[in-house]
Amino acid sequence: MTPSIFDPGLTATAIAETSCSDIDADGGTFHVRGYPIEAIATKASYEEATWLLRNGRLPTTDALESFRTELANRRSISEPVHSVLETAAQENRSVMEALRMGLATATVNSDDTLIATSRVVAICPTIVTAYWQYREGGTPIQPHAAFSHTANIWYMLTGMEPDDATVAGLETYLTTIIEHGVTPSTFAARIVGSTGADPFSAATAAVGALTGPRHGGALTRIHAMFQHVGAVESPTTFVERRLTAGESIPGFGHSVYTGCDQRTEILKQCAKTVLEGHSDTSLLEAATALETAVHNQVGAGAEHPRTPNVDFYAVVLLDALAVSPPLFPAMFAIGRTAGWMAHYLEQLESETLLRPRSQYDGPKPRSWVSRADRDAAISDEELNPDTLAELANAFELLSEPSRLELLAILDQASKPLSYSAFRERSSIQDKGRFNYHLRRLRGTLIANVGATYTLRAPGQRIVERLLDGDITSSVGQTTDCDGEA
Amino acid sequence: MVDNSLHRGVEDIAVTETELSDIDGENGSLIIRGIPIKVLANNATFEECCYLLFNDRLPTETQLATFQKRLSEHRQLPDRVSTLLSRAAAEAVHPMDAVRMGVAALDLDGKPPAEQAVRLVAVLPTIVAAYWRYRAGEAPVEPRTELRHAENYLYMHTGTEPEPAVVDALEAYLIAVIDHGLNASTFVARSIVSTESDLVSAITGAVGALKGPRHGGAPGPVLETLRTVATTGSPTASVESVLESGNRLMGFGHRVYRTRDPRAAVLASVAERLDTHTDGSTLFETASSFEAVAREKLAAHHPDRRLETNVEFYTAVVLDGIDIPPALFTPTFAVSRVVGWTTHCLEELEDPKLVRPTARYTGKRDRGWTPRSDR
Numbered sequence: 001m002t003p004s005i006f007d008p009g010l011t012a013t014a015i016a017e018t019s020c021s022d023i024d025a026d027g028g029t030f031h032v033r034g035y036p037i038e039a040i041a042t043k044a045s046y047e048e049a050t051w052l053l054r055n056g057r058l059p060t061t062d063a064l065e066s067f068r069t070e071l072a073n074r075r076s077i078s079e080p081v082h083s084v085l086e087t088a089a090q091e092n093r094s095v096m097e098a099l100r101m102g103l104a105t106a107t108v109n110s111d112d113t114l115i116a117t118s119r120v121v122a123i124c125p126t127i128v129t130a131y132w133q134y135r136e137g138g139t140p141i142q143p144h145a146a147f148s149h150t151a152n153i154w155y156m157l158t159g160m161e162p163d164d165a166t167v168a169g170l171e172t173y174l175t176t177i178i179e180h181g182v183t184p185s186t187f188a189a190r191i192v193g194s195t196g197a198d199p200f201s202a203a204t205a206a207v208g209a210l211t212g213p214r215h216g217g218a219l220t221r222i223h224a225m226f227q228h229v230g231a232v233e234s235p236t237t238f239v240e241r242r243l244t245a246g247e248s249i250p251g252f253g254h255s256v257y258t259g260c261d262q263r264t265e266i267l268k269q270c271a272k273t274v275l276e277g278h279s280d281t282s283l284l285e286a287a288t289a290l291e292t293a294v295h296n297q298v299g300a301g302a303e304h305p306r307t308p309n310v311d312f313y314a315v316v317l318l319d320a321l322a323v324s325p326p327l328f329p330a331m332f333a334i335g336r337t338a339g340w341m342a343h344y345l346e347q348l349e350s351e352t353l354l355r356p357r358s359q360y361d362g363p364k365p366r367s368w369v370s371r372a373d374r375d376a377a378i379s380d381e382e383l384n385p386d387t388l389a390e391l392a393n394a395f396e397l398l399s400e401p402s403r404l405e406l407l408a409i410l411d412q413a414s415k416p417l418s419y420s421a422f423r424e425r426s427s428i429q430d431k432g433r434f435n436y437h438l439r440r441l442r443g444t445l446i447a448n449v450g451a452t453y454t455l456r457a458p459g460q461r462i463v464e465r466l467l468d469g470d471i472t473s474s475v476g477q478t479t480d481c482d483g484e485a
Numbered sequence: 486m487v488d489n490s491l492h493r494g495v496e497d498i499a500v501t502e503t504e505l506s507d508i509d510g511e512n513g514s515l516i517i518r519g520i521p522i523k524v525l526a527n528n529a530t531f532e533e534c535c536y537l538l539f540n541d542r543l544p545t546e547t548q549l550a551t552f553q554k555r556l557s558e559h560r561q562l563p564d565r566v567s568t569l570l571s572r573a574a575a576e577a578v579h580p581m582d583a584v585r586m587g588v589a590a591l592d593l594d595g596k597p598p599a600e601q602a603v604r605l606v607a608v609l610p611t612i613v614a615a616y617w618r619y620r621a622g623e624a625p626v627e628p629r630t631e632l633r634h635a636e637n638y639l640y641m642h643t644g645t646e647p648e649p650a651v652v653d654a655l656e657a658y659l660i661a662v663i664d665h666g667l668n669a670s671t672f673v674a675r676s677i678v679s680t681e682s683d684l685v686s687a688i689t690g691a692v693g694a695l696k697g698p699r700h701g702g703a704p705g706p707v708l709e710t711l712r713t714v715a716t717t718g719s720p721t722a723s724v725e726s727v728l729e730s731g732n733r734l735m736g737f738g739h740r741v742y743r744t745r746d747p748r749a750a751v752l753a754s755v756a757e758r759l760d761t762h763t764d765g766s767t768l769f770e771t772a773s774s775f776e777a778v779a780r781e782k783l784a785a786h787h788p789d790r791r792l793e794t795n796v797e798f799y800t801a802v803v804l805d806g807i808d809i810p811p812a813l814f815t816p817t818f819a820v821s822r823v824v825g826w827t828t829h830c831l832e833e834l835e836d837p838k839l840v841r842p843t844a845r846y847t848g849k850r851d852r853g854w855t856p857r858s859d860r
Contacts, residue, residue, distance in 0.1 A: 007498050007499070008502075008838050009839055010495065010500055010840055010841065012489050013490065013492050013498055013842050014490065014491045014843050015492065017844065017845050018844035018846055019846070019849070020844075021846070023843075031850070034849035043854055058854075058855060058857075060857070061858065083568065084565065084569060097685075103589075104586050104589030104590070104689055105569065105573075107576065107578060181844060182841070182842050183841065184676060184841060187676055191672055191673040191676065192694045194669055194699070195694045195696070195699045196702075198693075198696065200585075201582075201692070201694070201696055204585065204689055204690065205677060205689065205694070208689055209680050209682060209690070210680070211680075211683065212677075212678070212682035214839070351699075352493050353669055355495070355496055355667070355672070355740050356496065356672055357496065357497070357508075357667060358506075358667045359501070359502045359503070360503060361502045362504030362506075362516075362519060362541075365519055365521070366519040368520060371544075374543055374544070
């Protein structure tokens with residue numbers, strides 16, 4: 001089948017039918033299995049929300065209790081996983097790398113896919129906290145089967161029995177972000193599931209997608225910004241400076257929601273509740289001041305988003321819960337695991353391989369040149385005096401705007417140009433000068449075949465590297481509009 | 486929100502531009518960086534082909550020598566990966582799980598992506614071979630830098646230097662399957678780096694996808710069929726019984742090709758050469774008569790569908806012919822495809838375009854929350 005549609009990033013495509021969740025991008029609301037996220041965030045335990053995602057309905061008390069026991073019994077990790085995590089900690093790997101290594105190494109003593117998905121959900125907290133204990137120079141705290149999923153995370157992280165308020169705050173974080181449609185990490189899990197592979201492979205792929213700086217980096221940048229505006233610069237000045245410079249503000253913008261994201265408000269309220277009675281509320285203050293400053297300074301309809309995304313108050317909440325900033329992305333992963341597994345199962349059950357197409361824009365058919373005859377004008381590997389001299393010659397040839405222009409003209413022309421057409425397109429008025437520059441380039445970078453001119457392969461490469469902006473354009477700015485959360 | 490159109494399997498959607506491979510499913514051609522797959526398989530070495538993918542040009546003698554040396558120097562396993570593989574072997578995990586573990590535990594963070602790519606290509610054969618040696622209760626054979634890539638892979642399995650004819654056959658196989666557009670494993674790798682993640686994460690994801698039976702799982706079953714047919718001597722009966730049962734005939738039909746897979750043609754001649762070399766002791770003759778019967782019967786049975794020989798059919802014959810055990814068919818595929826995976830990642834990283842599709846919600850709407858006691 002010839003691809004009929006070109007949709008880079010698949011942003012205009014629905015890749016499946018899902019009954020996991022429904023995002024209203026314009027209205028800013030979000031439903032999981034038909035229930036508003038607010039109800040899940042404030043009323044459900046993590047086990048309950050996970051059961052709902054898997055089964056499509058709310059569990060009875062008995063069903064919930066047995067699921068809770070099932071998860072609790074699957075928390076421990078084997079000796080090889082511990083060993084991998086200990087090494088990762090010693091080598092100062094990031095928590096996401098440790099999670100990838102741990103998950104990839106973990107196994108389950110069962111061929112039952114559902115059991116394996118439960119195991120993935122159950123062990124992620126154990127992997128993350130074991131790594132963290134190794135990194136802090138301690139020994140991992142064994143999971144405690146009597147604690148709920150969330151309470152046990154806290155217990156393994158600190159060695160202390162958590163108070164109710166802490167568990168409630170952490171649980172709201174985990175359930176608020178438990179699922180969010182086909183994000184890049186969830187999509188990775190679905191692609192792996194589409195081949196019929198196991199849940200560990202799917203979860204490992206999802207973690208890999210989350211490892212990118214676009215996600216974990218966003219949480220870190222938001223945290224740094226909060227500290228910065230609290231100490232160095234006022235929120236108003238900071239926002240004004242960034243906007244004037246055309247830079248984005250960390251924590252604003254989402255690849256799906258056009259306006260507000262309901263989850264932001266849930267986490268904001270939750271952070272406020274957790275911080276009641278705390279003496280240090282500076283992060284919350286910085287966050288609210290920034291939110292106001294952005295709202296006031298960005299006009300309605302302006303390009304920069306006006307409302308913060310879910311990461312923005314997630315940082316305030318996690319900080320209020322005394323989670324260390326390096327662990328932020330891992331806490332997100334721990335929460336999202338249930339969503340990954342629900343989507344993985346949905347894709348697996350659909351028995352539909354995700355196999356898109358690509359559009360070839362590489363070199364046209366070229367013939368085989370024997371090794372001895374290959375042109376090595378510019379080698380990237382042997383920097384010996386000869387090749388460096390050749391390279392210097394090439395640069396000498398290019399150190400002239402008119403010649404760059406001639407290369408660009410040929411690059412832009414869709415077909416070989418005749419001498420007159422070529423000259424007409426050039427800004428060089430003087431025929432002698434035009435001929436001189438053309439002569440310098442002919443044979444090396446420009447080919448003269450019959451009566452027409454085209455770029456030779458080295459010329460083509462140079463144009464692509466130099467004139468397409470790789471080198472000359474300034475470094476593009478990154479935004480936090482990562483679309484993951 | 487725009488209601489995105491639904492494309493299950495996204496098979497009719499091009500999600501990226503690529504300069505790596507050009508697949509023409511209607512006419513049955515596969516071009517890698519401008520060069521037809523057959524030309525590459527007949528002329529190039531694995532390293533040469535790898536260089537072509539990485540650098541978009543064929544190397545000169547010196548460039549190739551430098552590249553070969555570089556690749557050969559990155560073959561060693563870190564101690565922790567060896568330890569991990571020996572423990573995995575004690576638990577007899579699936580070889581692809583072992584590959585996933587081994588790749589996931591590599592430590593390349595902070596290195597430039599192009600270096601990560603070289604390391605991944607160089608080390609994957611060592612992971613596969615070391616794991617399999619552990620599984621057999623033997624110590625891994627250390628890689629040797631003076632051996633070329635394909636040669637060294639075989640050497641690490643047996644500890645003896647392989648015959649040139651066998652190396653040639655493996656090399657042609659490794660080239661034939663080196664890249665193939667956006668199959669599921671390559672797609673997941675690209676999707677992972679589209680978040681600007683690292684290549685280790687991406688290749689770990691790709692290995693996971695390749696493990697799935699719907700992606701690259703057919704050569705094993707093909708081999709079983711051919712072995713049975715070699716004993717019974719009746720390909721017709723075998724083909725007919727599969728078709729009558731309504732099952733898929735493994736090794737035939739492809740998501741993209743409507744013709745005989747161009748790689749099947751490449752591998753068929755590799756298999757034939759190997760068969761001549763071994764005085765007819767491979768399954769080539771059986772395969773070739775089976776293929777003729779199968780194509781004829783499939784055409785009659787599914788006149789509306791073009792089900793032609795795919796790459797997996799002759800993969801079974803070639804890999805079996807060079808004594809790769811069926812359990813290592815998919816890992817050996819990964820030894821080749823890691824070149825395509827990593828090059829696709831490098832291409833994606835030049836201009837990362839976050840893959841962020843949607844799914845169409847078909848579940849229940851607006852449900853009220855029922856307290857636990859009332860459920």
